[in-house]
Amino acid sequence: MAQTLPKAYRFAPRRHLAVDVRATVNLVGALSKYLGLTFAFPSLVAVWYGEAVWPFLAAAAITSGTGFAVERATAGAGRSAGVREGFLAVSLTWLVAAAFMSLPYLFAGGSQLGHPVDAYFEAMSGVTTTNATVVTSYHDLPRSLDLWRAFTQWIGGMGVIVLAIAVLPRLRIGGRQMLEAELPGPELAQLGDRIRHTARRLWLLYVGLTAVEVLALAALGWLGADDRMTGFEAISHGFTTLSTGGFSTSAGSLSGFSPAAQWIVVVFMLLAGTNFALMYRGLMRRRPRSFLRDEEFRLYLALALVASLALAAQLVGHGVAHGEHALRSGVFQAVSIVTTTGYANANFALWPTLLLLSIFALMFVGASAGSTGGSIKVVRHLLTGKVLRRELDQTVSPEVVMPIRLNGVAVDERTLRAVVAFVLLYVGAWVIGTGVIAIDSAITGAGLGTLDAIATAASALGNIGPAFGSVGPLGSYAGLGDASKITLIGLMWAGRLEIIPVVVLLTRHYWRL
């Protein structure tokens, strides 16, 4: 006699996917809906300058409409996106955001940006706060589109702040759980109150600093100290400094502006490369001592200083520049690369090889964790160094127990493993990227030398932008083949998300139980 099991004992049908894709897509759709609002700003700019508004309005309609439709279509998913879905959600968000942000380029980019790969490249470079551009002739771009480029970086910077304080720590990426104690929260989709609070405060700081820089730069123009520094220029550079983005309004980057403007930008690049949570404590809460007590901040400043002096000394030694000019070039370029901003105040691609190698090395430093900067980041170098030193001690005395401390607090071993794994993956991604670009460059005859290809991959992965040779600070990526461009898009994307979410998507374990 067939006996029916009570309902509770029946086996549920086997679910094939371990990831709730529907809920993830739903979340990304919801975010896209709001992304549509960002087009309001360039629309106003277009109206102001009397340029075509429709590309932005169309982009806004497509973005919000698609987001809304996707959200509706996937509504009613049983669960909301959790930590497991986080990897996919984060990866998709940046891909999708770049796609929507590329719409104005497609509509109004003309021959420079109208090609889909170029448009997507420029948008990805923007939203990942890199400074790799395919623009060759800045005069031919509408001003609204030029400002839109800067604005994508500024929005990307805001995204990075949320990524850094809320998402990456929860996904335990690259040792980011160091910050986890401050940031609890049950669901990714509904960030905890405290995280939302923190995010809002840090955004306020971000907006505030941007405003201060814009005013400081604009003041130079008003006072007649810098003829080229108009309100438009000030706003553009404010957007791209605090986000460590680096897009500029001309091929010459910052080189055409006055020394005073360049020094102001140096200060704000340094601020943008500082941990925002630390800056909030130090500036807003008036506890300046927390800066000095922070090991990462101290090392960050020390590295920036040493790098600045080293570059300046080499510039003088090679007879490239002298006096204040050498010092300014050294400081500006070192800070720009260390913070992964990517501005230039001189065409460093033409500097002697030793200087190129120095700049190349700086590409791997990165700014502080919790800043808008990219690359490996100072705290990971610090921890990796400590791990290596302990490894040497334990080679002599295997029994010795040495917890590794950061700011006096012991860091757990799981975090340290994640840090070392991150550094290895980072280097791996860079090597693979270099290979593809070098091969493609050889096939297409794009004319990248060995060091150029190596630096290009490092620069894209570190979200810096300029490299050497034809893709140097005053150059353009327009001449590269599509395969190289797509590889660079991948590197920028992976680098911005700290690689691991992207690599996790490639593992079987992530998708299957």
Next chain:
Amino acid sequence: MKVFLIGAGQVGSTILEALHSEHELTVLDTEQARLQAVADRYDVSTHEGDGTSRRDLSRAGAGAADLFLACTSRDEVNLVAGMFARREAPSATTVIRTSNVEYLELWRAGQLDVDFVVCSELETAHAISRIIGVPAARKTDVFAEGQVQIVEFAVEEGASRDVLGVPLRDAGIPRNSKVAAIISRSGTTLPGGDDVIAPGNRIVIIGSPQAALEWSALLAPEGGAVRDVVIFGAGRVGSQLARVLLEQGIGLRLIEASRERARRVAEAFPKARVYNTTGLEPDFLERERIGQAQAGIFAMGDDARNQYAATLAKVRGVPFTIAIASEAASEAAFDLARVDVAVNPRRVTAEEIVRFALDPRTKQVAMLEGNRYEVLDVTTRESSRYIGTAFRDMPVHGALIGAIVRNGSAVFPHGGDVLEVGDRVIVFTEAANVPWVVEAL
């Protein structure tokens, strides 16, 4: 005085030993067998019951107590008993034993409603750190807020000829100190001017901290400041000790077999070097040059292991070993195994607790030589029979006045000095003479 004692274990019975002759004692314990053992030896009233039961406490007569001592091995029992004692006998002084420093800190912050908290681990750590702080000392205790030290030294061949083999009256004894006792194989004497310190003896001196260090230099000329101490075992005693020694600026190495504990102490003490190993492998001891340590402290929570490790360390060349003896019987075994100092945490705790039971005029007491000798800190009253008497005229009664505290500072009296009312007198005496001394002063 009516003393109510909870817990008849090792600490409890040590306290009973010290107090039973002068005080009216009531003991409460959950185990009949322990109570029986106590009742067989001392004239005390025993009750079987639970310290955490208000009813049991009340039935045993806790309400009548003047002094309430909770010294079971379990912190929570002591805490709860201490709380109930407040209700049962609001005027009684309550003392609880704990093995958790956190409770001690809570009490210091005024968060625990008891009069005193005695932390076994911390007292043990202090006892050991005092020994480490005075090289060549075997046991030390401090009085009068640290102004007076009582130190027991082992006298060895290498000691200075200023004090060795010469009659005490001719010996170059450091200023502000007195030899209170000479302990030899044949017994203990309270020495006179004709007595001689010989190698192999142990001596007890009373004096200023400076004098204690001078004695240390005389008795162990090679000793110096302590820079490298190895602690075996980072349990509660070991980690408390590490904290105390590090605070004194002593260089430390810690050896701990449990991985989690090793990690925990390594996190807690960045200045100490921590090894995760048993500390018994010859390979490790050799490679890490454990033999070069100036002292080894063995606190691995197992007497047999402590003794073995201490012997191994001695073989490697560690000159001075201190081992924790959790069982009273281990102290003799350690002595035979040439462990330099055995420290019994329960005895240390009991000594600390006993201090509260003495006459309000007596402040502190230390027990030396298996309870046969005690050091008292007594304040003289007007009726005292020796007020106005010069020290040289006082009778010899198996007791020695080592120091007096007058107006808050210590004076090390000479024959011509005179005893005054209100002096705090630090007396070294045989245990049997304690009531007489207290009465006389």
